[in-house]
Amino acid sequence: MTNSPALQSSKARRFHLRVFGCQMNIYDGELIRASFLNRGWTETDDPEKAEACLFHTCSVRQRAEEKVHSLLGELRERKRRDPGLVVGVIGCMADREGRELFEREPHVDIVCGSRHFPRIPDMVARVLGGEERILALGESEVPVDAPVRDLGGRPSHWQAHVAVMRGCDMNCTFCVVPRVRGRVESRPPHEILDEVRRLVDSGTTEVHLLGQTIDAYGRDLPKEGRPSLALLLDLLADVEGLHRVRLITLHPSYVDEELADAMARSPQFLRFLPVPLQSGSDSVLRRMKRGYTMDLYRRRVAILQDRMPDLELVSDWIVGFPGETDVDFEASVAALREFKFLQSYVFQYSPRPETVAFELEDDVPAQLKRRRNIRLLEVQREIAKGRTRKMVGTASSLILEEPASQGGWKGRIHNGHFAIVDVEDGAPGRLVKARMEGWNGKELLATR
Ligand code: SF4
Incomplete structure (x- = not known):
């Protein structure tokens, strides 16, 4: 007799899922979770107790x-003890490393790219049935998003992510x-609307629409009757019970x-918008091939x-991009002050x-990158304080999001x-x- 989780009956099958990276990955994680739960699996936080250990990964x-x-390394010994364990790598790392993952991590059974994860339960079933090494990469014949999203994998009832597009053409x-992640693939507006309506019916009041470049939504669809993000915002305005729509990114x-x-007339649009600038220096922007200059950004x-x-605007920044001089960096500080972002995410290149x-050549020393990172965040904190104070x-x-520790509610x-x-x-x-x-x-202190 063995106590191996991998050899237990199908009733007891458990999966362990770790999700890394952006909101899109978190959303995809919900879809993956739902697809396993639907097939009678249960989720476990403990990889030791799981028959299938899956990693939805990020390569940014x-x-x-x-x-x-490192987590895969920890599973190597477990797989030796329990060859029935299924190990799968999903998402960006699978796409980037591809077949090499099998060489570097021979105990991995499935390498499943970003466009193929909806089939992951079938792949796990095939491995449990004896198939070895499943590799699914590149474009898929079927769209990533099903016409009807399964809501069963959602953790929070009042806030929900909704992917409106996949990929990026920049x-x-x-x-x-x-x-x-491949090129832009937009979902038809009626699918998005239907998904949001079903979410609202189940208690959601705030949705976060997701896309790598969400304002490119619809540009890949046929010209005639082509939808846009503006149209989506207008359509969502009619969804009763939906209080907020947030756009990322x-x-x-x-x-x-x-x-x-469309943003200005939307009653739900959260006026807190991520429009990443990345650098305030035209020469760095050019080397980054961001597709705009400071002047164009200013006009937009x-x-x-x-x-x-x-x-209120939110920006991402990269400090220490190859060739970034002190003058380039000071241009970023000046841009942060000019646009008065409310929030910044700073990454060291x-x-x-x-x-x-x-x-x-990665020619900016690590210490200098760290100093630039700290400085930008210091300036950001000072700007954010001033902007919040002004709302008094x-x-x-x-x-409302959660009870505040000092009494009342925070939102x-x-x-x-x-x-x-x-x-x-x-x-x-609640609104x-x-x-x-x-x-x-x-925080602001508010009274009703
Ligand atoms: S816009 Fe640029 S940074 Fe953003 S996902 Fe596309 S290529 Fe990456």
């Missing part, structure tokens, strides 16, 4: 890949996404008047701010194999600032109107 940073290799020199090149108008932001003066920038005296809607107001409101009988996802009466140095 080296550290995330190293972590997956070619930023530092980024592996276009190589691993835009590319400055696709911002136009039509989109800005002006289109948005003209319609929504209370819009690290070369990623299979990107164009990998060929450039305004009125806004607020979606975000219409343009992304956090506030604590004097509500005692709150519930996550309240409030007036910003003060500021505690971090």
Whole structure:
């Protein structure tokens, strides 16, 4: 007799899923989870108890890949003891490393690319049935997103991710996404609308629409009757019970008047918008092949701010890109001050194999990258404080997220600032109107 989890009956089958990376991966993780639960599997946090250990991976940073290799290493001994264990690598790392993963990690059974993960339960079943080494990479004949999304893998009832498109048509020199995730593939608007309606019916009040360059939504679809992100926002405006729509992430090149108008008239659009600038230096932007100059970025932001003066912007930054001088870096600091971003995500450049920038000399010392990172975040903190303080005296809607430790409830107001409101009988996802009466140095203090 053996106690091997891998040899237990199908009733007791358990999967262990670790998800790394961006919101899109988290969303995909929900889809993967739902597809296993539907087939009668149960989820376990403990890889030792699982028949199938799956990693939904990210290749954007080296550290995330190293972590997956280390977790895979921990499973090597387990697989020796229990050959029936199924080990699968899904997503960007599978796309990037491909067949080599089998060589580096011989105990891996499945290498499944970003466009193939909906078939992962079948692949696991095939391995359990005796098949060896399944490799599924590149484009898929069927769209990644099913026409009807299974909502069974969602952790939170009031907030939900919804992918509206996959892939990216840009070619930023530092980024592996276009190589691993492929070209833009937009979902038809009726599918998205249906998914949002079903989410709202199940208690969701806030959706986060996801796409690598979400403002490119629809550009891959036939010209006649081509939908756009502006159209999507208009369609969602009619969904009763949907309080908020958040967009993640835009590319400055696709911002136009039509989109800005739709955002401005949407009653649900969260005016807290990620439009990553990455660098304030034209020469760095050129080497990054971002597809815009500072001047173009300025003009696109002006289109948005003209319609929504209370819009708050969020940026990603890369510090220490090859060839970034002190002058280039100071241009980023100046840009941060100019656009007064409310939030910044700062990354220290690290070369990623299979990107164009990998060929450039990584010539900014690690210590200098760290110093630039710290400096940018210091400036960001100072700017954010000033912007939040300025909201005192305004009125806004607020979606409650969680009870605040000092009493009342914490939530975000219409343009992304956090506030604590004097509500005692709150519930996550509830919409309240409030007036910003003060500021505690971090959050706004609001009363109803
Ligand atoms: S826009 Fe650039 S950084 Fe963003 S996913 Fe596409 S290639 Fe990568």
